[in-house]
Amino acid sequence: MIWLTWRQFRVQAITAAAALAAFAVLLALTGPHLASLYAASGINGCQGTGCEHLASNFLYQLQAGTYWVVYLIGVMIILFVPAVIGLFWGAPMVAREIETGTHHLAWTQSISRTQWLAVKLALIGLAAMAVTEAFSLMQGWWAAPIGRAVGHGGSGPLIAMIQFSPLVFATHGITPLGYAAFAFILGVTAGVLIRRAIPAMAVTLAIFAALQIATPLWIRPHLFPPDRTSVTIDAISDISFNNNTQGVFRIAAGALAGQPDAWILSSGAVNAAGQPVSMAPEACKQALINGSGPSALDCLASHGIRVAVTYQPASRYWALEWTETAIYLALASALAGYCFWRLGRRLS
């Protein structure tokens, strides 16, 4: 059965290996220079507030080269690899056999249908996880200097890629393992149910894409109850502020000073009593109408306006990675169980 799995899978396996090799070459060609830029930036071993500037300088420096393009290509590849695996490895696995009638050949040999499915799911599922994680680890190695610069509070010219950014969280650590396993088995399940490869691929893509969008928006923020705090305005390191001439204003926090890696879920202005406010105190209205941002903010701060922030602290990064991966693996196991049940007693 291992032989058959390999024989039917080898074209896909070779394709995946070639894609990995091409990606490795791209990273190997650009990685060393990126590392030398980082070494020359002086971020390593720096102390205090100057680090932030050094880190930002480094990140701006990258914009000039092709590094951001390579970075984004890498992130996109890691995001799409599980979907591609679900579509091209998962969905046709059973559906193509049914379409060509060869399931009647495969399932009337001496081994049981359960064994056929078990070996295929295990081997191709492990390959899916290995390939995806290999992409992620290679990209993680390449992008390590960027991650460290961001960790020092640097903000990039294009995207502030803290580790909790949806694109970074989903492409580093162990989450790619969960996505790959889930997408593959989702494809298999769609094939088992729909029995035709192309519609099964479409359904796989739709469901997986919907889940990938829903996860950072509605699921991940609530895996752990977020921390809540209220800080003074000057404790926000990346603030966005806007107001109108009637004195209505809004403050949003991009990052907390001292916790550049924390994941801000929501933020807003509150008064000294902790109640949300959107109308400036009378004393500050003139400053809002006339003045620039800083003077208005100073006035608001001196009148007791603070910023309430809900966030996931950076220390929860791995707990969230593990929890989300566990959820995806659990979904994958449930779907696999369904496939065994369905194939074991219902399908022809």
Added chain:
Amino acid sequence: MTAVLEARGLGKRYRRMWALADCTLSVPAGHVVGLVGPNGAGKTTLLNLAGGLLAPTTGTIEVLGGPPLARLARIGFLAQHAPVYAGLSVADHLAFGAHLNPGWDAGLARSRIERLDLDPGQRAGTLSGGQRAQLALTLAVAKRPDLLILDEPVASLDPLARREFLQELMEAVAGQGLSVVLSSHLVSDLERVCDYLVVLVGSRVRVAGPVDELLATHHLLSGPRRDPDTLPAGQRVISASHTDRQSTLLVHTIDPVLDPAWTVSEVDLEDLVLAYMSQAAAGGRRHLEVQR
């Protein structure tokens, strides 16, 4: 003698349509069994149930004394349209058989492929229909099964390939002493190879038995016109046709026909099968009329 195929009250329903209903059948070992019936009679459903590819909706089916899924290693199954992997070569298919069947007879498989003059390196997708059927038969036979199930194995073959296939089949059967169940909607295919016949019409078994016994107990009677209901108790009319003066009846009886009014002639397999098929069709029509 043990049964290779034993069905009791077997039925299979797809959504709201019964593909096979209330099928009770016992096929003894050591026969080449022809399963014949018109298209859509339930032949494929019955064979897929026997091969463990379907689960019954009602009743039970046992193959070689046990449930089909527990007997997979002892059943050689050639599915309808003889599916093979288009992208795999002939040699790959033999490796497939070898890896998936502990009882695989590599020598038998290789010698069959050589005799059939199949190129081991050729992809199965480029084989002709006859070659594909032969390759699929090789896979089924080299597994060294005790029961070979063939679903319309010659339906897509031209007459020459058809004869060659059946010849190959008979040689394999003679060499290995296995039991065979094969289906066809053409009696002529079965006549040459089968010694046991099952007629399946409208998802029900109409008659089943050894061919020589069936031929010995069915007679074609012709004589002056008379009502079939006036026949002796032991004679069962399968089909009847009447002209103004004459009646021609195909009857089943285990006793000799003694009435001198009849001219008794022997039936051949084709007459017999057609009689059961038309009986079923007439029965179906009557049934419809009653419903109306």
